[in-house]
Amino acid sequence: MSLAPDVSDAESADGYHPLDIGTLPDYLTKISKCAAKLGGSASDWQVDEVGDGNLNLVFIVRGPDGSLVAKQALPYVRLVGESWPLPLKRAFFEHEALTTQIDCTPDLLPAVYHYDDAMALTVMEHLTPHIILRKGLIAGTIYPNLAEDISEFMAQTLFKTSDLYLSAKEKKRRNAVFCDNDELCKITEDLVFTDPYRIAELNRWTSPQLDDIAAGFREDAALKVAVQALKEIFMGRAEALIHGDLHSGSIMVTGTQTKVIDPEFAFYGPRGFDVGAVLGNLFLAYFSQPGHATDSNNRVDYGEWILTQVCAVWDGFGSKFLQLWETHGKGDSYVAELFSDPDGAVALAAHREAYIHKLFQDSLGFAGAKMIRRILGLAHVEDLEVIEDQDLRAACETKALLLGRALIVDRESYADIAAVVGYARQLQEGAEP
Ligand code: SR1
Numbered sequence: 001m002s003l004a005p006d007v008s009d010a011e012s013a014d015g016y017h018p019l020d021i022g023t024l025p026d027y028l029t030k031i032s033k034c035a036a037k038l039g040g041s042a043s044d045w046q047v048d049e050v051g052d053g054n055l056n057l058v059f060i061v062r063g064p065d066g067s068l069v070a071k072q073a074l075p076y077v078r079l080v081g082e083s084w085p086l087p088l089k090r091a092f093f094e095h096e097a098l099t100t101q102i103d104c105t106p107d108l109l110p111a112v113y114h115y116d117d118a119m120a121l122t123v124m125e126h127l128t129p130h131i132i133l134r135k136g137l138i139a140g141t142i143y144p145n146l147a148e149d150i151s152e153f154m155a156q157t158l159f160k161t162s163d164l165y166l167s168a169k170e171k172k173r174r175n176a177v178f179c180d181n182d183e184l185c186k187i188t189e190d191l192v193f194t195d196p197y198r199i200a201e202l203n204r205w206t207s208p209q210l211d212d213i214a215a216g217f218r219e220d221a222a223l224k225v226a227v228q229a230l231k232e233i234f235m236g237r238a239e240a241l242i243h244g245d246l247h248s249g250s251i252m253v254t255g256t257q258t259k260v261i262d263p264e265f266a267f268y269g270p271r272g273f274d275v276g277a278v279l280g281n282l283f284l285a286y287f288s289q290p291g292h293a294t295d296s297n298n299r300v301d302y303g304e305w306i307l308t309q310v311c312a313v314w315d316g317f318g319s320k321f322l323q324l325w326e327t328h329g330k331g332d333s334y335v336a337e338l339f340s341d342p343d344g345a346v347a348l349a350a351h352r353e354a355y356i357h358k359l360f361q362d363s364l365g366f367a368g369a370k371m372i373r374r375i376l377g378l379a380h381v382e383d384l385e386v387i388e389d390q391d392l393r394a395a396c397e398t399k400a401l402l403l404g405r406a407l408i409v410d411r412e413s414y415a416d417i418a419a420v421v422g423y424a425r426q427l428q429e430g431a432e433p
C-alpha cells in the first residue's frame with residue numbers, strides 16, 4: 001500500500017511533499033552534512049522505509065561511509081488513514097523538544113543532523129544496533145542501565161524545563177510555543193482519558209473475554225471521575241516540557257545504551273505523565289510475561305526483573321530530581337533567599353519531600369490511565385498483541401486492567417513504589433487482592 005497521500009494545494013504550495021524510497025536520496029544529496037555522512041553518491045545509498053509507529057514515515061538510509069534516519073510527518077494518522085487528518089506542524093514540535101532534551105541530557109538522545117520545516121522532516125542519527133525497548137522486553141532481555149538512564153532522562157528534562165530551573169519569563173516563552181501542539185494533546189485527551197470509558201468507534205479489546213470488564217469500566221463512576229480529574233491535570237498543569245508519549249516504543253536500547261526518541265507529543269504538562277508512561281508500560285510488559293512463557297522458560301524471573309526496574313525507575317527519578325532541585329534550583333519559584341534561616345531550610349526540605357510524594361501519586365494515576373487505554377482503546381501494545389492464545393491474553397490483560405484501575409482510583413493510598421509492586425505481584429500470582 002502506498003502511503004503517499006493526495007497532498008492539498010496548500011501543502012504543496014508550502015513546499016511539502018511526502019518522500020519515498022525513490023525520492024529521498026535526491027533530497028539528501030542537497031543536504032551536504034547528510035550526504036557526507038553517507039559517503040559515495042545517491043546511487044550507492046540503500047533506503048528502507050521502516051516506520052512501524054502510528055503516525056509517520058521513517059526511513060533508514062545506508063551509504064558506504066555511514067547511515068542515518070529520516071523521519072517525515074504525514075498529513076494524517078498512519079494507523080487509521082487519510083480519514084484522520086493530522087497537522088504537519090507536529091514535526092516542528094518534535095524537533096523543538098528533541099533539541100531541548102539534547103540540551104538537558106545529550107547522551108540519552110539521537111543526534112540531529114538536519115531539520116526541514118516545510119517538509120516536516122528531521123534527519124537524525126541512526127541508532128544501531130539499538131532496538132525498541134518494547135521488543136527487548138518481549139524477548140526477555142535484561143538491560144542493566146535502563147532504570148539509571150531513563151530516570152536520569154526524566155529528572156533532567158522535567159527539572160530543567162520547569163519554573164524550578166528557568167526564569168519565569170523563559171518558561172512562559174517556551175510554554176507559549178508548545179501550546180500550539182494542541183492537536184497532538186487532543187489525541188491523548190481523547191484516547192487516554194476519555195474513549196476507553198465510553199463507547200467509541202475506534203475502541204477495541206479482546207472479545208468476548210473482556211466484554212464484561214470493559215462494560216464495567218464504562219459504568220464505574222469512581223473510575224470515571226478519577227480519570228477525568230487526571231485529564232484536567234494533563235490539560236492544565238504546565239509544569240515542565242514533557243515528552244508526552246514516553247512508552248517503551250519510544251525508548252531504544254542496547255546492552256549498555258538507552259536513547260529516547262519520538263517526542264512529537266511534547267508540550268508543557270504534568271511531569272507525572274512521563275513518569276507514569278514509563279511505569280505503566282513496564283507493568284504492561286510485566287503482566288504480558290505469562291503470555292511469552294515457553295516450556296523451558298516460565299518468564300517468572302524476568303517478570304521479577306521488570307518489577308525491580310519499576311522500583312529503580314521511580315526511586316532513581318525521585319532522588320535525582322530532588323538532588324537537582326537542591327543543587328540547581330535557580331528558577332523564579334521557591335526563591336532561595338526566603339529559606340536561608342534554619343527554620344526555612346527545614347520547612348523547604350519537608351516541602352520538597354511532600355512535593356515528590358504528590359508527583360509519585362500523579363505518576364501512579366497516569367500509569368493506570370496509560371495501561372487501560374492500551375487494552376480497551378484504539379492503540380494497543382505488541383507485548384499483549386503477540387499473545388496468540390486469546391484466553392491467555394485476556395487473562396494477562398485483566399490483571400493489567402485491575403492494577404490500572406487501582407492506580408487511578410486509589411493512587412493516594414500507596415505509601416511507596418514497593419507497595420504498588422507488591423499489589424502487582426499479588427495480581428500476577430492470582431491471589432485474592
Ligand atoms: C492515533 S495515534 C495513537 C497513539 O500513537 C502514539 O504513539 C500515541 O501514543 C497515540 O496515542
Ligand code: MG
Binds near residue numbers: 053054262
Ligand atoms: Mg511515537
